[in-house]
Amino acid sequence: xxxxxxxxxxxxxxxxxxxxxxxxxxxxxxxxxxxxxxxxxxxxxxxxxxxxxxxxxxxxxxxxxxxxxxxxxxxxxxxxxxxxxxxxxxxxxxxxxxxxxxxxxxxxxxxxxxxxxxxxxxxxxxxxxxxxxxxxxxxxxxx
Amino acid sequence: xxxxxxxxxxxxxxxxxxxxxxxxxxxxxxxxxxxxxxxxxxxxxxxxxxxxxxxxxxxxxxxxxxxxxxxxxxxxxxxxxxxxxxxxxxxxxxxxxxxxxxxxxxxxxxxxxxxxxxxxxxxxxxxxxxxxxxxxxxxxxxx
Numbered sequence: 505x506x507x508x509x510x511x512x513x514x515x516x517x518x519x520x521x522x523x524x525x526x527x528x529x530x531x532x533x534x535x536x537x538x539x540x541x542x543x544x545x546x547x548x549x550x551x552x553x554x555x556x557x558x559x560x561x562x563x564x565x566x567x568x569x570x571x572x573x574x575x576x577x578x579x580x581x582x583x584x585x586x587x588x589x590x591x592x593x594x595x596x597x598x599x600x601x602x603x604x605x606x607x608x609x610x611x612x613x614x615x616x617x618x619x620x621x622x623x624x625x626x627x628x629x630x631x632x633x634x635x636x637x638x639x640x641x642x643x644x645x646x647x
Numbered sequence: 648x649x650x651x652x653x654x655x656x657x658x659x660x661x662x663x664x665x666x667x668x669x670x671x672x673x674x675x676x677x678x679x680x681x682x683x684x685x686x687x688x689x690x691x692x693x694x695x696x697x698x699x700x701x702x703x704x705x706x707x708x709x710x711x712x713x714x715x716x717x718x719x720x721x722x723x724x725x726x727x728x729x730x731x732x733x734x735x736x737x738x739x740x741x742x743x744x745x746x747x748x749x750x751x752x753x754x755x756x757x758x759x760x761x762x763x764x765x766x767x768x769x770x771x772x773x774x775x776x777x778x779x780x781x782x783x784x785x786x787x788x789x790x
Contacts, residue, residue, distance in 0.1 A: 505731065505734040505735045505737070505738040506674055506675025506735075506738065507674045507675045507676060507724055507735065508675075508724075508784040509676060509677070509689065509690060509691045509692055509784065510691055510692050510724065510725075510783075510784040510785060510786070511657060511691055511694065511696060511722050511723070511724065512723045512724055512725035512773070512778070512780075512786035513721075513722070513723035513725070513771070513773075513786065514654060514657060514720070514721075514722055514723075515720065515721045515722075515723065516719065516720055517717075517719035517720065517721075518719075531649055531650045532649025532650050532651075533650060533652060534652070536788050536790075537790060538777075538788050538789070545788055546652065547652060547787065547788060548652045548653055548654055549652055549653050549693065549785075550692065550693065550781065550783065550785025550786060550787065551654065551694065551785065551786055552778070552786055552787075552788055553654060558719050561719070561721060562717045562719075564721075564748075564753070564761075564771075565717070565721055565747050565748065565761045565769040565771070566747050566748040566761065567716075567717040567747060567763075567769060568716070568717060569717055570716045570717050570718075570719075572719055573710075573711070573713045574705045574708070574710040574711060574712055574713050574718075575713075575717075575718020575719045575720050576659065576660035576701050576704070576705075576713075576715060576718045576766070576768065577657070577658065577659055577660065577718050577720040577768065578656075578657075578658045578660075578704060578707075578708055579654050579656070579657055579658075580654070580655045580656035580657075580658065581650055581651075581653065581654065581655055582653075582655035582656070588648065591648040592648045592649075592650065594648070595648040595649065604708050604709050604710060605707075605708065605709040610707065618707075618708045618709065620710075623719065625719065625720065626708040626710060628656070628707075628708070630655070630656075634681075635655070635695070637655075638693065640653075640693065641651040641652065641653040642653060642655075642692075642693025642694065643653070643655035643656065643693060643694055643695055644690065644693065644695075645679050645681050645688055645690060645695055646681070647679075647680060
């Protein structure tokens with residue numbers, strides 16, 4: 505039994521669902537109509553991005569909940585030009601997020617910065633000329 | 648400035664990169680040739696799934712690293728039949744992961760269980776008749 509090369513859902517545990525939902529809506533995501541008072545869904549081009557109460561998410565995985573902090577996972581949103589990195593971080597801050605790292609050059613080239621959402625989940629905003637963004641916005645590494 | 652509806656990268660911080668890489672290869676993912684000794688890349692149908700040293704990932708986000716534990720994020724791999732849930736969890740255990748929750752019925756229907764990868768990152772394996780898997784394996788919620 506093996507996996508397909510797909511992550512079907514990415515779910516973030518949050519302390520305040522309306523706050524988290526509003527944050528991502530302010531960044532331009534459209535709430536899916538199947539969302540309800542317990543969970544928010546966003547259709548991400550063939551993947552579902554979900555927001556769910558952090559304690560309930562831990563309980564569903566039968567894991568011990570821990571205080572928010574670095575969770576060992578980052579999500580990235582790649583943009584198509586270097587000029588777009590800092591404005592998206594600024595938009596996240598305006599929507600209630602926090603800047604973690606301003607747009608700056610990583611050792612591997614390109615430009616990237618980070619923001620945290622209202623629950624502290626880190627998002628990298630990256631312009632990386634080695635990553636292709638297709639017409640559907642999907643990211644591909646060159647072969 | 649807004650986001651497109653895409654998560655370009657999902658990166659997991661790991662303690663032992665060869666161990667983590669071998670685990671996901673054993674589950675059927677194909678290492679991308681751009682991978683190197685510091686990072687592993689897997690092409691996930693328009694998204695890049697990456698494995699990177701946890702301390703370096705925290706440093707890149709300018710976040711304080713914390714011990715592994717529930718990080719407030721789950722990834723899900725949806726399968727096309729209820730029969731496929733437990734075998735994939737079993738395969739993960741055989742590859743060096745841990746079963747967190749055996750296949751069981753959640754309150755919202757379908758069947759799901761959880762495994763943790765060797766670094767403790769939780770994956771849900773789910774059969775959910777309310778989620779459509781297209782020919783490319785991408786997950787969609789009905790409208």
